[in-house]
Amino acid sequence: MLSRPGLPSFDYVRAGSHDEVVRLLVTGGPDVRLLMGGTDLLVRMRDGVVRARTLVDVKHLPGMRTIAYDSAAGLTVGAAVTMNQLASNADVRAHYAILAEAASAVASYQVRNRATLGGNLCNASPAADTAPAVMVLGGRLVLCGPEGEREVPIDEFFLGPGKSARQANEFLTAVRLPPPRQGARGTYLKLGRNREGDLAVVGVGVLGSPSSEVPPGYAFSIALASVAPVPLRATAAERLLAGQKPGGAAFAAAAQLAAQEARPIDDVRSGVAYRRAMVESLTRRGLETVWRGLSAASSGRGR
Numbered sequence: 001m002l003s004r005p006g007l008p009s010f011d012y013v014r015a016g017s018h019d020e021v022v023r024l025l026v027t028g029g030p031d032v033r034l035l036m037g038g039t040d041l042l043v044r045m046r047d048g049v050v051r052a053r054t055l056v057d058v059k060h061l062p063g064m065r066t067i068a069y070d071s072a073a074g075l076t077v078g079a080a081v082t083m084n085q086l087a088s089n090a091d092v093r094a095h096y097a098i099l100a101e102a103a104s105a106v107a108s109y110q111v112r113n114r115a116t117l118g119g120n121l122c123n124a125s126p127a128a129d130t131a132p133a134v135m136v137l138g139g140r141l142v143l144c145g146p147e148g149e150r151e152v153p154i155d156e157f158f159l160g161p162g163k164s165a166r167q168a169n170e171f172l173t174a175v176r177l178p179p180p181r182q183g184a185r186g187t188y189l190k191l192g193r194n195r196e197g198d199l200a201v202v203g204v205g206v207l208g209s210p211s212s213e214v215p216p217g218y219a220f221s222i223a224l225a226s227v228a229p230v231p232l233r234a235t236a237a238e239r240l241l242a243g244q245k246p247g248g249a250a251f252a253a254a255a256q257l258a259a260q261e262a263r264p265i266d267d268v269r270s271g272v273a274y275r276r277a278m279v280e281s282l283t284r285r286g287l288e289t290v291w292r293g294l295s296a297a298s299s300g301r302g303r
């Protein structure tokens, strides 16, 4: 006997235009679901968690698989760009390395060949590995709907597990990142139950850069995955760092604050106490790693 219901039958539509997608969403309602890599959607349909009569494949639409970088405008990543595309793209690696690192942390090489950035964000899982990277980079999500296009800052996108600010009649076309902060260094640290193919027990993204806007001369952004109902900015920790000289004491205090800001749950992957302890440990390690990069660059030893 099958332990799972198995993948039910459905109609497949390869969308030919943005208008067609919106029309199908408007007329089909909850029976219509959007498809990109299918690594979340098809698994959930197989398990009977999601029911859909029609899957609308949007990954072939113009721009959906394009990565475009401009030093003045920043980076635009088509929603259907895969994790392996992101991880190997020269512009992403050079200017937004934390995003390449986060993409490489998703699942296995085989899954990363299909799994897309847009699917990872639209699934709205608290454990989405790319979310902390896009958050610390100040990303905006481009949504296309009946009224045209709108942009939503990623900090306002996640509303709860599986819930986002995307309206039912909208779909994601791209993720936009502002031009990279001058001299920025970042890292994404992920703790899973095994090295490949598992969701994060804890994920921590840290980005630091020289900044004349804060007294210490360096600004830090921190975002957390898998430790709250949504991917989360550790804003109290960021504020503390905006007022203290970078170094061991400040990083330890900020890491403690980040652990307090986390709102983890017990689940199959881990427990509350362990997750909090790991937020503290990974945040401190992330800050130290980033600081080493910034210090090396300022003393002329960096790239």
Ligand SMILES: Cc1cc2nc3c(=O)[nH]c(=O)nc-3n(C[C@H](O)[C@H](O)[C@H](O)COP(=O)(O)OP(=O)(O)OC[C@H]3O[C@@H](n4cnc5c(N)ncnc54)[C@H](O)[C@@H]3O)c2cc1C
Pocket: 033, 034, 035, 036, 037, 038, 039, 040, 041, 042, 043, 058, 079, 105, 106, 107, 108, 111, 114, 115, 116, 117, 118, 119, 120, 121, 122, 123, 127, 128, 129, 130, 166, 170, 171, 172, 173, 197, 198, 199, 200
């Ligand atoms: C074995 C395995 C391991 C995994 N490990 C990880 C991991 O380590 N880290 C991690 O973060 N994730 C992991 N995942 C989850 C998954 O691979 C990622 O979330 C992936 O990025 C989803 O992208 P996709 O293109 O496959 O999305 P899809 O499955 O195609 O879609 C995901 C959701 O987004 C919706 N959607 C699709 N396209 C759009 C659009 N254009 N606009 C709006 N909504 C849209 C779909 O309807 C669906 O609800 C794993 C999955 C598997 C099967």
